[in-house]
Amino acid sequence: MTKSAELLPVTVVGGYLGTGKTTLVNHLLRNANGLRLAILVNEFGELPIDEDLIEAEEDDLIAIAGGCICCSFGNDLMAALMKLSAMTPRPDHILIESSGVAIPGAIVATMSLLEGLQPNGIVVLVDAETVQINANDDYIGDTITRQLADADIVIINKQDLVTQSELEVLCTWLSELEPRPVLIPAQQGIVAIEAVLGATASPIKRTVSEHSDSLFDSFILEPSGAIDIEMLAKKLVGAQYGVVRSKGYATDVDGRVRLLHTVGQRWQISDANMLSKPGIICLGLKGHLQREDIVKLCRSLSLVAS
Amino acid sequence: MNPTRPAATHVAVRDGKILGVGALSELEPWGPYTLDETFADKILMPGMIEGHAHTMEGTLWRNVYCGYFDRMDPDGNVWDGLKTIEAVIDRLKEAEAKLADQDAPLSGWSLDPIYMNNERVSREHLDRVSTARPIGVLHASGHILNVNSKALELAGLMKPGVNHPGIPLGDDGLPTGELFGPDAMTPVGSHVGFDRSLTDCDEQGLRDYAKLCVRAGVTTSTDLAARLSDDSVDMMLRVTSENKFPARIVPLKVMFGVSPKEIVEYVVKLKKRSTDRLRMGRIKAVADGSIQGFSARMRWPGYHNGAPNGLWYTAPEQMKELYELALQADVQVHTHTNGDQATQMALDMLEPALKAHPSPDHRFTLQHCQLADTAQFRKMKKLNMCVNLFANHHFYWGDEHYRLTVGPERAERMNACRTALDTGVPMAIHSDAPVTPLGPLFTAWAAVNRITASGRTQGEGEKISVDEALWAVTLGAAYTLHLDGEVGSIEVGKKADFAVLTEDPTEIGGQNLKDIAVWGTVQGGRLFPVDGL
Numbered sequence: 001m002t003k004s005a006e007l008l009p010v011t012v013v014g015g016y017l018g019t020g021k022t023t024l025v026n027h028l029l030r031n032a033n034g035l036r037l038a039i040l041v042n043e044f045g046e047l048p049i050d051e052d053l054i055e056a057e058e059d060d061l062i063a064i065a066g067g068c069i070c071c072s073f074g075n076d077l078m079a080a081l082m083k084l085s086a087m088t089p090r091p092d093h094i095l096i097e098s099s100g101v102a103i104p105g106a107i108v109a110t111m112s113l114l115e116g117l118q119p120n121g122i123v124v125l126v127d128a129e130t131v132q133i134n135a136n137d138d139y140i141g142d143t144i145t146r147q148l149a150d151a152d153i154v155i156i157n158k159q160d161l162v163t164q165s166e167l168e169v170l171c172t173w174l175s176e177l178e179p180r181p182v183l184i185p186a187q188q189g190i191v192a193i194e195a196v197l198g199a200t201a202s203p204i205k206r207t208v209s210e211h212s213d214s215l216f217d218s219f220i221l222e223p224s225g226a227i228d229i230e231m232l233a234k235k236l237v238g239a240q241y242g243v244v245r246s247k248g249y250a251t252d253v254d255g256r257v258r259l260l261h262t263v264g265q266r267w268q269i270s271d272a273n274m275l276s277k278p279g280i281i282c283l284g285l286k287g288h289l290q291r292e293d294i295v296k297l298c299r300s301l302s303l304v305a306s
Numbered sequence: 307m308n309p310t311r312p313a314a315t316h317v318a319v320r321d322g323k324i325l326g327v328g329a330l331s332e333l334e335p336w337g338p339y340t341l342d343e344t345f346a347d348k349i350l351m352p353g354m355i356e357g358h359a360h361t362m363e364g365t366l367w368r369n370v371y372c373g374y375f376d377r378m379d380p381d382g383n384v385w386d387g388l389k390t391i392e393a394v395i396d397r398l399k400e401a402e403a404k405l406a407d408q409d410a411p412l413s414g415w416s417l418d419p420i421y422m423n424n425e426r427v428s429r430e431h432l433d434r435v436s437t438a439r440p441i442g443v444l445h446a447s448g449h450i451l452n453v454n455s456k457a458l459e460l461a462g463l464m465k466p467g468v469n470h471p472g473i474p475l476g477d478d479g480l481p482t483g484e485l486f487g488p489d490a491m492t493p494v495g496s497h498v499g500f501d502r503s504l505t506d507c508d509e510q511g512l513r514d515y516a517k518l519c520v521r522a523g524v525t526t527s528t529d530l531a532a533r534l535s536d537d538s539v540d541m542m543l544r545v546t547s548e549n550k551f552p553a554r555i556v557p558l559k560v561m562f563g564v565s566p567k568e569i570v571e572y573v574v575k576l577k578k579r580s581t582d583r584l585r586m587g588r589i590k591a592v593a594d595g596s597i598q599g600f601s602a603r604m605r606w607p608g609y610h611n612g613a614p615n616g617l618w619y620t621a622p623e624q625m626k627e628l629y630e631l632a633l634q635a636d637v638q639v640h641t642h643t644n645g646d647q648a649t650q651m652a653l654d655m656l657e658p659a660l661k662a663h664p665s666p667d668h669r670f671t672l673q674h675c676q677l678a679d680t681a682q683f684r685k686m687k688k689l690n691m692c693v694n695l696f697a698n699h700h701f702y703w704g705d706e707h708y709r710l711t712v713g714p715e716r717a718e719r720m721n722a723c724r725t726a727l728d729t730g731v732p733m734a735i736h737s738d739a740p741v742t743p744l745g746p747l748f749t750a751w752a753a754v755n756r757i758t759a760s761g762r763t764q765g766e767g768e769k770i771s772v773d774e775a776l777w778a779v780t781l782g783a784a785y786t787l788h789l790d791g792e793v794g795s796i797e798v799g800k801k802a803d804f805a806v807l808t809e810d811p812t813e814i815g816g817q818n819l820k821d822i823a824v825w826g827t828v829q830g831g832r833l834f835p836v837d838g839l
Binding site: 076 | 603618651
């Protein structure tokens with residue numbers, strides 16, 4: 001394994017109070033499917049974890065069925081992150097549930113100061129019913145706007161509480177944000193784990209889990225030979241392909257195997273083990289994920305046409 | 307402060323309490339007595355009360371003092387203020403030479419380049435002290451840390467490509483060694499002797515802090531943002547119960563990383579463990595950041611230099627939940643608000659909470675509350691709130707506020723003591739030690755004169771009289787803590803807590819208040835001369 005492949009991915013889940021962050025976290029824990037997820041929450045106040053999931057409880061740590069853990073970091077996120085990355089066995093993925101007034105970009109910047117961690121996107125939840133009201137609030141309006149500006153993915157939660165036309169207005173409003181995030185409508189925090197966390201540690205071994213909402217679609221893109229991987233990444237984040245997240249390996253034009261990783265409009269390429277099997281899992285909303293176009297794009301960027 | 311006996315020649319003390327005040331003949335009927343004439347040529351005033359400070363000042367003194375102003379340490383040595391960065395480097399070199407352990411970090415504190423033409427301090431400066439041992443110097447604000455190359459190296463940050471808003475890079479692409487804000491400071495702090503638990507003083511720090519109290523004439527002090535973990539409560543109970551411990555400490559548990567429900571339940575339990583010299587059971591909430599750090603929440607038109615609005619440290623809804631639960635449980639909350647929007651938020655959240663849980667004598671207090679306008683003071687009055695204003699701020703940062711952060715008009719309104727008193731809001735004034743030195747007489751001087759470091763008077767109309775200022779650092783502060791029935795004045799039945807002064811503050815003139823020498827204190831009838839510390 002190369003060093004980059006050993007990095008521990010960290011996803012930040014932000015959003016104002018009452019947007020459903022805790023519900024989402026519980027949903028992810030129920031659907032972790034063997035992924036050893038470490039969840040960091042600001043505080044344990046109202047118990048953030050459904051009781052039936054809890055195996056054991058200590059002061060600032062809750063052990064959860066299936067090898068996941070949940071820790072409260074109080075005022076010291078850095079110490080909690082250092083502790084988690086030193087843990088054996090190490091968790092597969094860290095998810096930080098930020099406080100309602102936190103600016104998620106600031107958390108990512110700070111987390112980047114620690115070695116061994118890999119930022120894995122910012123997911124911001126909004127309450128479909130209240131977000132536009134809150135965004136105009138004297139006190140918290142600019143906080144909400146700053147949170148949204150940092151988002152790679154915006155989950156529009158509680159969409160069942162608004163009408164279809166209200167939802168459309170909201171989507172238009174959110175699409176005008178700069179930079180434009182990927183929008184995912186949801187209710188009761190039910191979103192495919194892959195959308196929130198990205199594809200898992202070994203993407204090609206797994207397929208997208210059964211979605212309780214069947215909102216998502218995914219497929220594995222298998223380049224037939226060397227490909228201009230940077231160009232692929234840049235294109236793949238374009239709105240027309242409908243990709244929420246993608247992750248996987250491909251052989252680059254210089255013959256090196258690289259790991260490609262996109263979330264929303266952000267992409268990243270890093271060196272990978274030469275033995276990693278090529279294959280990139282692409283995930284998007286059903287009806288929006290343009291599988292054929294993506295395959296065509298891939299062909300056009302391949303050095304050896306198949 | 308005693309309406310019946312505003313001034314007197316004698317005070318009788320029994321069992322640590324005041325038996326009576328007046329002429330000797332008035333006190334004689336109490337029975338056999340010993341006449342102690344130790345203070346015959348001294349002035350006794352009520353023991354002063356610091357309503358907003360942090361006992362960590364005691365711990366900080368074990369580091370090298372790098373401040374601009376002369377400052378007295380717990381042992382009574384006055385450290386000269388350092389006027390140039392060269393002088394700071396020299397003092398650090400001196401301290402470095404005395405460190406026996408080769409790898410031990412060297413830590414300094416209270417640096418303030420604002421007074422050195424805002425010259426940037428970099429790792430190259432500190433590398434001149436040592437390249438082998440990690441060095442860190444904390445700024446007076448507590449929000450900036452300067453470190454040397456070794457410290458960055460130990461933290462894994464001595465590399466190109468560091469991308470963080472709190473970590474500026476030099477022309478060489480490497481961090482300059484300036485770390486802004488707790489997020490940037492934390493990963494390096496632990497390598498230079500400043501870790502997260504810094505805000506909690508340790509055992510020696512608490513004893514040293516109490517010595518500073520005696521030197522400042524303080525007999526009761528808050529510790530305004532304590533974490534109060536089980537261990538630290540045990541330690542504080544043990545240390546404050548020592549026979550020679552000279553002060554009453556009032557620690558407030560700070561709401562960081564705990565939910566409103568948890569913290570209220572926690573302090574209700576803590577309250578029961580209180581002793582005479584350790585008073586627990588109150589909460590400190592933090593609404594926003596600081597004005598000079600541009601993290602305070604401002605109403606329109608915002609910062610004078612156009613900086614974006616600051617940050618909420620607690621969401622409005624959470625504040626409301628805290629107020630409601632605290633009112634229900636009869637727990638007092640002190641709320642840090644610096645910007646005027648933060649103050650407004652606290653007012654807006656308390657009003658409905660009070661309607662739901664009426665509590666006529668709650669005395670919820672706004673701490674700092676530096677930018678409040680007259681309408682906000684009127685609202686505080688209506689809501690039965692108290693305020694504790696940061697009167698020292700004018701002196702230390704007033705020029706910065708005038709020039710940069712809020713501009714002339716609002717700088718003159720800052721810490722509006724006159725308006726607070728005129729609108730009838732019970733008021734205290736504070737030092738926020740270690741941000742500024744512990745010293746209520748200095749704080750009183752600042753409120754009376756409103757002079758900035760450059761010598762300008764800022765906000766003539768907000769000056770208060772000497773008597774009002776002395777009230778604010780005694781009964782005023784006691785009132786904000788529900789302790790006005792016990793301390794804050796020399797009256798029969800109250801604690802025998804006195805500040806023993808060499809001159810009479812009511813006669814010396816307002817401009818000289820800060821220069822009054824303190825003989826020591828009497829706390830619970832026990833004598834603590836500064837010479838005996």
